[in-house]
Amino acid sequence: MRAEVMVKNTSGRGQRELRVKVKTARGRKLSSTLWLERQLNDPYVKQAQVEGYRGRAAFKIRDLDDKYRFLVPGARVVDLGCAPGGWCQIAVKRVNALGEKGGKAVGRVIGLDLQEVEPIAGAELHVLDFMADGADDQVKEWLGGKADVVMSDMAASASGHKQTDHLRIIALCEAAAALAFDVLEDGGTFVAKVLAGGAEGEMQKLLKQRFNKVANVKPGASRADSSEKFVVATGFRADIGD
Numbered sequence: 001m002r003a004e005v006m007v008k009n010t011s012g013r014g015q016r017e018l019r020v021k022v023k024t025a026r027g028r029k030l031s032s033t034l035w036l037e038r039q040l041n042d043p044y045v046k047q048a049q050v051e052g053y054r055g056r057a058a059f060k061i062r063d064l065d066d067k068y069r070f071l072v073p074g075a076r077v078v079d080l081g082c083a084p085g086g087w088c089q090i091a092v093k094r095v096n097a098l099g100e101k102g103g104k105a106v107g108r109v110i111g112l113d114l115q116e117v118e119p120i121a122g123a124e125l126h127v128l129d130f131m132a133d134g135a136d137d138q139v140k141e142w143l144g145g146k147a148d149v150v151m152s153d154m155a156a157s158a159s160g161h162k163q164t165d166h167l168r169i170i171a172l173c174e175a176a177a178a179l180a181f182d183v184l185e186d187g188g189t190f191v192a193k194v195l196a197g198g199a200e201g202e203m204q205k206l207l208k209q210r211f212n213k214v215a216n217v218k219p220g221a222s223r224a225d226s227s228e229k230f231v232v233a234t235g236f237r238a239d240i241g242d
Helices: 030-041 043-051 058-068 086-094 135-143 162-183 201-210
Strands: 003-009 016-022 076-080 108-113 124-127 147-152 184-195 211-217 228-236
Touching (some): 058 086, 058 211, 076 086, 086 108, 108 135, 135 147, 162 201, 201 211, 201 228
Parallel strands (some): 076 108, 108 124, 147 184
Antiparallel strands (some): 211 228
16 A cells, blocks of 8 residues: 655644545555545544554444443343444443453343454354344343343445445344344343434334334444434333233
Protein backbone atom coordinates (compact mmCIF):
# COMPACT_ATOMS: atom_id res chain seq x y z
CA MET A 1 0.00 0.00 0.00
CA ARG A 2 1.29 3.46 -0.90
CA ALA A 3 0.12 6.28 1.33
CA GLU A 4 0.92 9.89 1.94
CA VAL A 5 0.22 12.00 4.99
CA MET A 6 -1.72 15.19 4.45
CA VAL A 7 -1.51 17.72 7.26
CA LYS A 8 -4.29 20.24 7.58
CA ASN A 9 -4.84 23.02 10.10
CA THR A 10 -8.07 22.34 12.03
CA SER A 11 -8.08 25.10 14.62
CA GLY A 12 -6.51 28.19 13.07
CA ARG A 13 -4.22 28.43 16.12
CA GLY A 14 -1.40 26.22 14.96
CA GLN A 15 -2.99 22.91 16.06
CA ARG A 16 -2.72 20.38 13.25
CA GLU A 17 -4.38 17.07 12.51
CA LEU A 18 -2.58 14.32 10.65
CA ARG A 19 -4.68 12.57 8.06
CA VAL A 20 -3.65 9.55 6.00
CA LYS A 21 -4.56 9.82 2.33
CA VAL A 22 -4.32 6.62 0.30
CA LYS A 23 -3.30 6.76 -3.34
CA THR A 24 -5.24 4.64 -5.78
CA ALA A 25 -3.07 1.69 -6.70
CA ARG A 26 -3.14 -0.23 -9.95
CA GLY A 27 -5.81 -2.93 -9.76
CA ARG A 28 -7.57 -1.40 -6.75
CA LYS A 29 -11.04 0.07 -7.24
CA LEU A 30 -11.73 3.62 -6.13
CA SER A 31 -14.35 2.33 -3.68
CA SER A 32 -11.73 0.09 -2.05
CA THR A 33 -9.31 3.00 -1.80
CA LEU A 34 -11.93 5.21 -0.16
CA TRP A 35 -12.86 2.42 2.30
CA LEU A 36 -9.20 1.91 3.22
CA GLU A 37 -8.69 5.64 3.68
CA ARG A 38 -11.75 5.83 5.93
CA GLN A 39 -10.49 2.92 8.02
CA LEU A 40 -7.06 4.46 8.46
CA ASN A 41 -8.56 7.75 9.64
CA ASP A 42 -11.39 6.34 11.76
CA PRO A 43 -10.81 7.26 15.43
CA TYR A 44 -12.76 4.20 16.61
CA VAL A 45 -10.57 1.89 14.53
CA LYS A 46 -7.50 3.46 16.10
CA GLN A 47 -8.97 3.29 19.60
CA ALA A 48 -9.90 -0.38 19.14
CA GLN A 49 -6.27 -1.10 18.32
CA VAL A 50 -5.10 0.80 21.39
CA GLU A 51 -7.51 -0.99 23.74
CA GLY A 52 -7.06 -4.42 22.18
CA TYR A 53 -10.54 -4.87 20.74
CA ARG A 54 -11.08 -6.84 17.56
CA GLY A 55 -12.89 -4.06 15.75
CA ARG A 56 -14.63 -0.71 16.08
CA ALA A 57 -17.98 -2.52 16.58
CA ALA A 58 -16.95 -3.14 20.20
CA PHE A 59 -17.67 0.50 20.94
CA LYS A 60 -21.23 0.18 19.62
CA ILE A 61 -22.25 -2.39 22.22
CA ARG A 62 -20.31 -0.43 24.84
CA ASP A 63 -22.29 2.70 24.00
CA LEU A 64 -25.60 0.82 24.10
CA ASP A 65 -24.79 -0.80 27.44
CA ASP A 66 -23.66 2.52 28.91
CA LYS A 67 -27.18 3.78 28.23
CA TYR A 68 -29.34 0.72 29.00
CA ARG A 69 -27.20 -1.28 31.49
CA PHE A 70 -28.03 -4.83 30.43
CA LEU A 71 -24.50 -6.29 30.65
CA VAL A 72 -24.44 -6.49 34.43
CA PRO A 73 -22.23 -8.74 36.57
CA GLY A 74 -23.69 -12.24 36.62
CA ALA A 75 -25.63 -11.90 33.37
CA ARG A 76 -25.74 -14.82 30.93
CA VAL A 77 -25.16 -13.52 27.41
CA VAL A 78 -25.55 -15.06 23.95
CA ASP A 79 -23.83 -13.24 21.08
CA LEU A 80 -25.16 -14.32 17.66
CA GLY A 81 -22.79 -14.07 14.71
CA CYS A 82 -20.04 -13.13 17.11
CA ALA A 83 -17.06 -12.95 14.71
CA PRO A 84 -14.59 -11.36 15.02
CA GLY A 85 -15.41 -11.10 18.74
CA GLY A 86 -15.48 -7.44 19.76
CA TRP A 87 -18.93 -7.65 21.33
CA CYS A 88 -17.89 -10.73 23.31
CA GLN A 89 -14.83 -8.87 24.58
CA ILE A 90 -16.98 -6.07 25.98
CA ALA A 91 -19.51 -8.52 27.44
CA VAL A 92 -16.81 -10.59 29.20
CA LYS A 93 -15.60 -7.55 31.09
CA ARG A 94 -18.99 -6.19 32.00
CA VAL A 95 -20.70 -9.40 33.15
CA ASN A 96 -17.56 -10.38 35.10
CA ALA A 97 -17.13 -13.63 33.19
CA LEU A 98 -13.53 -13.95 34.40
CA GLY A 99 -14.46 -13.25 38.01
CA GLU A 100 -12.09 -10.29 38.17
CA LYS A 101 -14.54 -8.06 40.02
CA GLY A 102 -14.28 -9.27 43.59
CA GLY A 103 -17.60 -9.66 45.36
CA LYS A 104 -19.57 -9.43 42.09
CA ALA A 105 -21.57 -12.23 40.49
CA VAL A 106 -19.79 -14.10 37.70
CA GLY A 107 -21.55 -14.07 34.32
CA ARG A 108 -21.37 -16.24 31.21
CA VAL A 109 -20.73 -15.25 27.60
CA ILE A 110 -21.48 -17.63 24.75
CA GLY A 111 -20.62 -16.63 21.20
CA LEU A 112 -22.06 -18.38 18.15
CA ASP A 113 -20.89 -18.14 14.57
CA LEU A 114 -20.83 -20.15 11.36
CA GLN A 115 -17.04 -20.04 11.42
CA GLU A 116 -14.44 -20.63 14.09
CA VAL A 117 -13.52 -17.54 16.05
CA GLU A 118 -10.16 -17.00 17.68
CA PRO A 119 -10.48 -17.75 21.42
CA ILE A 120 -11.43 -14.97 23.83
CA ALA A 121 -10.63 -15.36 27.52
CA GLY A 122 -13.88 -15.62 29.45
CA ALA A 123 -16.06 -16.38 26.44
CA GLU A 124 -17.28 -19.77 25.25
CA LEU A 125 -17.23 -19.75 21.45
CA HIS A 126 -19.10 -22.32 19.38
CA VAL A 127 -19.58 -23.02 15.69
CA LEU A 128 -23.36 -23.21 15.30
CA ASP A 129 -26.03 -22.06 12.86
CA PHE A 130 -28.47 -20.40 15.25
CA MET A 131 -31.26 -20.89 12.70
CA ALA A 132 -30.81 -24.67 12.62
CA ASP A 133 -33.38 -26.97 14.24
CA GLY A 134 -32.61 -27.50 17.90
CA ALA A 135 -30.23 -24.53 18.16
CA ASP A 136 -32.26 -23.02 20.99
CA ASP A 137 -32.06 -26.23 23.02
CA GLN A 138 -28.31 -26.45 22.38
CA VAL A 139 -27.81 -22.89 23.61
CA LYS A 140 -29.78 -23.55 26.80
CA GLU A 141 -27.79 -26.74 27.36
CA TRP A 142 -24.49 -24.84 27.08
CA LEU A 143 -25.79 -22.15 29.43
CA GLY A 144 -27.31 -24.59 31.87
CA GLY A 145 -30.53 -22.59 31.65
CA LYS A 146 -31.84 -19.50 29.95
CA ALA A 147 -30.08 -16.30 28.89
CA ASP A 148 -30.43 -12.80 30.29
CA VAL A 149 -29.24 -11.13 27.07
CA VAL A 150 -29.35 -12.13 23.41
CA MET A 151 -27.46 -9.74 21.15
CA SER A 152 -26.61 -9.59 17.47
CA ASP A 153 -24.46 -7.33 15.30
CA MET A 154 -25.04 -9.49 12.23
CA ALA A 155 -25.38 -8.02 8.76
CA ALA A 156 -25.97 -9.86 5.50
CA SER A 157 -23.40 -9.48 2.74
CA ALA A 158 -24.02 -6.24 0.89
CA SER A 159 -25.59 -6.60 -2.55
CA GLY A 160 -25.22 -2.97 -3.54
CA HIS A 161 -28.98 -2.58 -3.66
CA LYS A 162 -30.15 -0.60 -0.63
CA GLN A 163 -33.65 -2.06 -0.34
CA THR A 164 -32.43 -5.64 -0.82
CA ASP A 165 -29.80 -5.19 1.87
CA HIS A 166 -32.42 -3.72 4.18
CA LEU A 167 -34.75 -6.70 3.73
CA ARG A 168 -31.91 -9.15 4.30
CA ILE A 169 -30.81 -7.61 7.57
CA ILE A 170 -34.41 -7.38 8.80
CA ALA A 171 -34.77 -11.11 8.07
CA LEU A 172 -31.63 -11.80 10.12
CA CYS A 173 -32.94 -9.66 12.96
CA GLU A 174 -36.29 -11.48 12.91
CA ALA A 175 -34.50 -14.84 13.05
CA ALA A 176 -32.39 -13.62 15.98
CA ALA A 177 -35.55 -12.43 17.75
CA ALA A 178 -37.17 -15.83 17.24
CA LEU A 179 -34.24 -17.50 19.00
CA ALA A 180 -34.36 -14.88 21.75
CA PHE A 181 -38.03 -15.69 22.41
CA ASP A 182 -37.00 -19.31 23.03
CA VAL A 183 -33.93 -18.78 25.18
CA LEU A 184 -34.48 -15.53 27.12
CA GLU A 185 -35.25 -15.47 30.81
CA ASP A 186 -38.27 -13.47 31.92
CA GLY A 187 -37.16 -9.82 32.06
CA GLY A 188 -34.33 -10.39 29.57
CA THR A 189 -32.93 -8.09 26.90
CA PHE A 190 -32.63 -8.38 23.12
CA VAL A 191 -30.23 -6.17 21.14
CA ALA A 192 -29.86 -6.35 17.37
CA LYS A 193 -28.73 -4.33 14.38
CA VAL A 194 -31.25 -3.17 11.81
CA LEU A 195 -31.11 -0.75 8.88
CA ALA A 196 -33.48 2.17 8.55
CA GLY A 197 -35.62 1.57 5.49
CA GLY A 198 -39.26 1.11 6.34
CA ALA A 199 -39.64 -2.69 6.31
CA GLU A 200 -39.04 -3.21 10.02
CA GLY A 201 -42.56 -2.27 11.14
CA GLU A 202 -43.82 -5.82 11.68
CA MET A 203 -40.73 -6.78 13.64
CA GLN A 204 -41.09 -3.71 15.84
CA LYS A 205 -44.72 -4.59 16.45
CA LEU A 206 -43.81 -8.12 17.49
CA LEU A 207 -41.07 -6.94 19.82
CA LYS A 208 -43.45 -4.52 21.52
CA GLN A 209 -45.78 -7.42 22.21
CA ARG A 210 -43.04 -9.45 23.90
CA PHE A 211 -40.99 -6.74 25.69
CA ASN A 212 -41.91 -3.96 28.09
CA LYS A 213 -39.80 -1.37 26.27
CA VAL A 214 -38.42 -1.19 22.74
CA ALA A 215 -35.98 1.56 21.75
CA ASN A 216 -34.30 2.32 18.44
CA VAL A 217 -30.86 3.80 18.89
CA LYS A 218 -27.92 4.92 16.77
CA PRO A 219 -24.88 4.65 19.04
CA GLY A 220 -22.15 7.23 18.84
CA ALA A 221 -19.75 4.66 17.38
CA SER A 222 -21.95 4.12 14.32
CA ARG A 223 -20.71 6.07 11.33
CA ALA A 224 -22.70 9.20 10.59
CA ASP A 225 -23.28 8.16 6.97
CA SER A 226 -24.53 4.68 7.91
CA SER A 227 -28.22 3.80 7.96
CA GLU A 228 -27.67 1.25 10.73
CA LYS A 229 -29.43 1.52 14.03
CA PHE A 230 -29.95 -0.89 16.90
CA VAL A 231 -33.12 -2.11 18.51
CA VAL A 232 -32.83 -2.52 22.29
CA ALA A 233 -35.77 -4.46 23.71
CA THR A 234 -35.87 -4.79 27.51
CA GLY A 235 -38.19 -6.53 29.96
CA PHE A 236 -38.95 -9.75 28.07
CA ARG A 237 -42.37 -11.19 28.86
CA ALA A 238 -41.84 -14.93 28.75
CA ASP A 239 -45.48 -15.77 29.52
CA ILE A 240 -46.77 -14.20 26.29
CA GLY A 241 -46.71 -16.68 23.47
CA ASP A 242 -46.61 -19.74 25.74
